[in-house]
Amino acid sequence: MRAVQCSFCGTAAFYRREYEGVSLCQKCFKRSIEDKVRVTISEHKMFGPRDHIAVAVSGGKDSLSLLSILSKLKTKFPLSKLTAITIDEGIQGYGDEAISLAKAMAESLNIEHRIFSFRELFQVTLDEIVKRQTKLAPCSYCGVLRRRALEKAARTIGAGKIASGHNLDDEVQTALLNILHGGVERLARTGPVLVDPEQRFIPRVKPLCGLYEREIALYGYLTGIEFQRIPCPHRNRALRNDVRDVLNALEEKHPGLKHTAYSSKLKLGDLLGDRKIRLNSCKICGEWTGRDLCEVCKILVQNQKLECLTREA
Amino acid sequence: MRAVQCSFCGTAAFYRREYEGVSLCQKCFKRSIEDKVRVTISEHKMFGPRDHIAVAVSGGKDSLSLLSILSKLKTKFPLSKLTAITIDEGIQGYGDEAISLAKAMAESLNIEHRIFSFRELFQVTLDEIVKRQTKLAPCSYCGVLRRRALEKAARTIGAGKIASGHNLDDEVQTALLNILHGGVERLARTGPVLVDPEQRFIPRVKPLCGLYEREIALYGYLTGIEFQRIPCPHRNRALRNDVRDVLNALEEKHPGLKHTAYSSKLKLGDLLGDRKIRLNSCKICGEWTGRDLCEVCKILVQNQKLECLTREA
Numbered sequence: 001m002r003a004v005q006c007s008f009c010g011t012a013a014f015y016r017r018e019y020e021g022v023s024l025c026q027k028c029f030k031r032s033i034e035d036k037v038r039v040t041i042s043e044h045k046m047f048g049p050r051d052h053i054a055v056a057v058s059g060g061k062d063s064l065s066l067l068s069i070l071s072k073l074k075t076k077f078p079l080s081k082l083t084a085i086t087i088d089e090g091i092q093g094y095g096d097e098a099i100s101l102a103k104a105m106a107e108s109l110n111i112e113h114r115i116f117s118f119r120e121l122f123q124v125t126l127d128e129i130v131k132r133q134t135k136l137a138p139c140s141y142c143g144v145l146r147r148r149a150l151e152k153a154a155r156t157i158g159a160g161k162i163a164s165g166h167n168l169d170d171e172v173q174t175a176l177l178n179i180l181h182g183g184v185e186r187l188a189r190t191g192p193v194l195v196d197p198e199q200r201f202i203p204r205v206k207p208l209c210g211l212y213e214r215e216i217a218l219y220g221y222l223t224g225i226e227f228q229r230i231p232c233p234h235r236n237r238a239l240r241n242d243v244r245d246v247l248n249a250l251e252e253k254h255p256g257l258k259h260t261a262y263s264s265k266l267k268l269g270d271l272l273g274d275r276k277i278r279l280n281s282c283k284i285c286g287e288w289t290g291r292d293l294c295e296v297c298k299i300l301v302q303n304q305k306l307e308c309l310t311r312e313a
Numbered sequence: 314m315r316a317v318q319c320s321f322c323g324t325a326a327f328y329r330r331e332y333e334g335v336s337l338c339q340k341c342f343k344r345s346i347e348d349k350v351r352v353t354i355s356e357h358k359m360f361g362p363r364d365h366i367a368v369a370v371s372g373g374k375d376s377l378s379l380l381s382i383l384s385k386l387k388t389k390f391p392l393s394k395l396t397a398i399t400i401d402e403g404i405q406g407y408g409d410e411a412i413s414l415a416k417a418m419a420e421s422l423n424i425e426h427r428i429f430s431f432r433e434l435f436q437v438t439l440d441e442i443v444k445r446q447t448k449l450a451p452c453s454y455c456g457v458l459r460r461r462a463l464e465k466a467a468r469t470i471g472a473g474k475i476a477s478g479h480n481l482d483d484e485v486q487t488a489l490l491n492i493l494h495g496g497v498e499r500l501a502r503t504g505p506v507l508v509d510p511e512q513r514f515i516p517r518v519k520p521l522c523g524l525y526e527r528e529i530a531l532y533g534y535l536t537g538i539e540f541q542r543i544p545c546p547h548r549n550r551a552l553r554n555d556v557r558d559v560l561n562a563l564e565e566k567h568p569g570l571k572h573t574a575y576s577s578k579l580k581l582g583d584l585l586g587d588r589k590i591r592l593n594s595c596k597i598c599g600e601w602t603g604r605d606l607c608e609v610c611k612i613l614v615q616n617q618k619l620e621c622l623t624r625e626a
């Protein structure tokens with residue numbers, strides 16, 4: 001019996017990429033992942049040669065792989081700049097490991113690393129918020145605050161772009177959740193590149209949006225990236241987990257289905273995207289919002305109210 | 314232990330409708346199904362009091378239940394008219410039973426029943442087409458020809474509406490397939506009511522679009538509807554079956570999810586629906602089409618070519 005050969009270099013293959021019908025050796029696999037990121041960046045015109053990019057690094061496999069790959073690609077763009085940003089949400093027994101992994105990776109790549117905390121930016125931690133506010137899932141509060149925190153962080157360091165490690169699975173899951181769980185208008189606001197034509201927000205890009213989650217995990221393993229393996233203690237995403245399982249099962253039987261689904265999502269986003277949203281200044285913080293108060297201030301105001309009630313009780 | 318009571322009349326319940334949090338006795342279940350159809354019809358303004366409605370009756374549980382329910386609702390609209398239409402696609406060992414079930418049901422309801430065949434309308438049967446043409450799945454050819462056959466049948470009998478038995482599961486599966494498998498632009502053309510503003514096509518309505526497939530099956534069972542149980546021999550819808558399983562599993566864990574998904578689909582359809590499609594006359598049959606040849610003539614032309622090739626060989 002002959003071993004399966006790498007479709008590119010002919011040495012022994014270790015991985016079968018079913019959706020492309022190719023077999024890959026470790027070296028060609030790693031290169032293919034980096035190539036795919038390069039193609040995604042170029043296809044969506046994510047970066048210019050002089051960009052200062054704030055890379056959101058949580059300490060998970062996706063964001064650490066992103067930082068590592070961008071740092072390799074940067075060698076061809078000497079006038080560009082990368083800064084790793086880690087948001088410390090204030091999650092006991094979870095945040096510290098994530099931060100030290102992010103810090104170690106940035107150091108090893110010789111990239112400046114900055115930490116911004118919910119405590120410092122919003123005077124409250126995520127643990128405190130989810131102890132008081134239970135109307136929504138913890139991830140909903142965290143998502144709103146993290147987005148704002150990254151925006152503030154990028155402005156503080158003078159970055160012109162924010163890059164995050166969202167992968168193909170994340171994007172397809174979110175799209176499907178928006179459909180299965182309501183919220184289709186969000187499809188227009190979750191593309192690989194989010195640019196505000198009126199420049200009120202710093203552009204956000206997702207260079208890993210074409211990569212399967214499991215291939216990033218494999219890439220991380222092969223390149224020796226140390227990433228956080230324990231899940232966030234607040235994580236409770238019943239429907240998202242089900243949607244993940246469902247998509248994985250469908251992909252298994254119909255290789256490439258996640259890619260087709262992602263193309264559909266992008267097409268829908270384009271078709272829906274023409275409708276401009278009028279934004280006002282939030283009456284509390286002055287940030288742009290579709291309502292009177294922005295989502296961040298709504299959370300913080302509610303938190304203050306509940307804090308006062310607890311004190312009075 | 315006390316038996317569970319019907320949430321409406323207090324007698325013994327036999328069915329739990331999880332997504333509404335109610336238990337139902339047989340009588341209230343049947344009434345609730347008929348009520349839901351009535352509400353769907355009125356919500357989407359499907360019919361006027363003097364409509365002549367062509368009801369597409371295949372012989373399956375959905376279309377037979379539709380005919381039965383519409384016939385009950387008709388008693389309140391004495392000026393309206395129902396005609397049952399069965400399309401004989403020419404499928405050996407399958408069509409005959411379907412036709413006789415449709416015929417028996419129409420007779421028992423005192424509704425005129427008309428049969429139109431692919432042979433008569435297109436000079437070819439589905440069996441002949443799928444024997445020669447294998448590029449697409451049989452359902453793709455059948456779908457295109459059935460749509461045209463229904464349109465021709467409705468015009469022939471002078472009907473002003475075509476009603477079909479598509480249920481909630483069908484609609485959500487199709488929407489999800491359009492997303493997972495490509496074809497999102499079709500989301501705009503698959504609502505509960507399809508009206509051509511330029512009146513080139515007879516309006517199509519789906520009065521069962523708010524009903525779960527399994528509840529229609531239960532309704533059919535309780536009301537003694539004899540429906541066709543053997544599946545079509547050409548049926549081979551691998552991905553649709555997987556999508557069906559997936560949606561059923563998700564609905565089981567998250568009751569009501571299919572309804573939310575359907576609302577999303579309708580919202581997307583509305584958002585996408587503004588874009589008007591320019592149509593021309595098909596160069597062969599003169600029917601409206603977005604291209605030079607309509608889909609029906611493309612199939613028929615290809616069929617003739619293949620038939621000639623077979624003869625020459």
